[in-house]
Amino acid sequence: MRLAGLCTTDVVTAMPTERIVDIASRMREQHVGDVVIIASGADWRPIGILTDRDIVVTAVAERAEEIETLRATDIMSTDLVV
Numbered sequence: 119m120r121l122a123g124l125c126t127t128d129v130v131t132a133m134p135t136e137r138i139v140d141i142a143s144r145m146r147e148q149h150v151g152d153v154v155i156i157a158s159g160a161d162w163r164p165i166g167i168l169t170d171r172d173i174v175v176t177a178v179a180e181r182a183e184e185i186e187t188l189r190a191t192d193i194m195s196t197d198l199v200v
Contacts, residue, residue, distance in 0.1 A: 131156045134165065138177050138188040141168060155190050166194035 132141045132153045141153055155166035168190055176193040177185055 129154055132168065132190055133158060134189065134191040134194070136190050137186070138168075138173060138190065138193065139186060141190060142170075142173055145170060153190075155194050164198055166190065166196045167198060168194045 130144060130148050130150050130153045132144065132155055134155050134157070145151070145153060151171075152167055152169040154164050155168055156162050157165045172193050172195065177188050181188060181193075
């Protein structure tokens with residue numbers, strides 16, 4: 119079996135300024151465990167990734183009082199291998 123047969127090409131993305139609660143809702147609707155954060159502008163390049171674990175461990179467990187105002191840039195991982 120070829121690797122291409124196992125991979126998905128549909129990637130769920132979000133903007134860095136989107137609220138965590140909105141991204142989490144999209145993740146639930148799309149049945150995904152991570153979202154690629156993309157830069158706005160002409161290049162739309164990936165600048166980070168946000169996982170369901172990031173949301174639970176950082177946003178919910180450590181910063182629950184801020185959950186309504188947290189943005190993707192507040193907790194996303196930026197060490198991407200593209």
